[in-house]
Amino acid sequence: MSKADMLGDSPTFDAVAQPMSSRAASFARFSGQETEPAVGRQETLRMPVEGLAHNPFNPRVELRSIDELADSVASRGIIQPLTVVTRLAFLDAHPGQSELGRAAFVVVDGNRRLAAARLAGLDDVPVHVDDSLAESADILLETALTAAVQHESLDPLDEAKALARLVEVHGSQRAVARALGKSSPWVTQRIALLKLTPELQAAVEDRSLPVEIARNVGQLPAQQQKDAVQEALEKRAQTKERKRAQTAKGANAVSTPPTDAGVDVPEQVSTPVRILPPTSDASSVASDVPRVLQPASPQVQSPWDDGNKVADLVFEKMSASQREVLLERLLAAQGRD
Known part of the structure; x- marks a missing residue:
């Protein structure tokens, strides 16, 4: 029913x-x-x-x-x-x-x-x-x-001309938008290409002027369109350059692992430094360049509990004249005892 x-x-x-x-x-x-099939x-x-x-x-x-x-x-x-x-x-x-x-x-x-x-x-x-x-x-x-x-x-300018003729058939841009299932601004922006100067329309045809910019500029008075296009193209170029720089920066960035990331960093070991006293010995000066800062030689533990080893160590480090002085001191000390 x-x-x-x-x-x-x-x-x-x-x-x-x-x-x-x-x-x-x-x-x-x-x-x-x-919504219903057509008969016949x-x-x-x-x-x-x-x-x-x-x-x-x-x-x-x-x-x-x-x-x-x-x-x-x-x-x-x-x-x-x-x-x-x-x-x-x-x-x-x-x-x-x-x-x-x-x-x-x-x-x-x-x-x-x-x-x-x-x-x-x-x-x-x-x-x-x-x-x-x-x-x-x-x-x-x-x-x-x-x-x-x-x-x-459909090319942008052909589309604009088709929409303009549809407005003539339907009577308004709103009616055209409703018939096409589009919004009124969608129709207005596209028809705006027909209001561009001939020079800018030619730029749209040869694709040197992006259609998105052209549709916005077409809604301005003719005397303002050229400057508006130049400004829009400069902003577009700046935006592209900024994005390119950000992309390059991201590609070249080097991440440094934190100190607590579980990576063992070897400890630096400093070499002891000793200060050399001034000397008049030319050969000594020549061998001590720089003579103010020079790595210290390894220290030898003195065997004080073994007299023979102490004597060997001392004599090895002394010249003959110094050994004679030492012997005299030792004999004198023994005599006092």
Whole structure:
């Protein structure tokens, strides 16, 4: 039993439960917001490449990076089907359009994929046919613009132009943001690129001006933009240099283990030093350079308990004249005893 059956007839419920318009329904399906399956919707088909035409109102000013995409298509094929409308539906929305050639279908979403398929030499490609996307020129334009904006590979200036045209269709930036599931500042910042001076727009195109800086500067008056860009680029360079210096400092830092980290540090042993008295002996002076500070010779323990050893030690250290003096002193001491 449906909710309407359970609630019964009610003017209020009937007003709320009105079906979506064909315009809203088709746009919801394309944007992935559909909650119920579409009745009679066609499945994926295979269409010959020569039977497809590019959308003359494609928001992409230039189809770029086709060579790289063609390499992928040649090896893996086209994974995401192209969204197309019939020639008749397209001409109903745009009478008198003569750029379709003899194609039976017009690509609404997938113009880069079609170009890559042709370059890769594919015979056919997968497509979804949905003529409800071409019920009017506005719906067709809205669908193509939304598809372009949702592709991340869209160039910043092409994206800005597509958003600006969507504002014309929806009437406000807030409505565009709501339709795309984005915030109003997101839309405002991107459209701001169109307010840049021609010189700065060219810098965005050749990627010499970062798009993040350009979007902020685009919201300033034209006469302030050049100085603002210079200041922003200088700050950006300083930030990069600071980060690079910090990285280099971290890479070259040497950690010193703490003293209590369990590492045994050998103790320094100092050599005893003795002060030499002044001497007039030239040979002694020559051998004592420097003579003020000189390592002391090892001290010998005197054997005082053994007279013979004491005598040997003393005589060894004395000259002959000094030994005679010592003997005289010893004899004199013995005589006094």
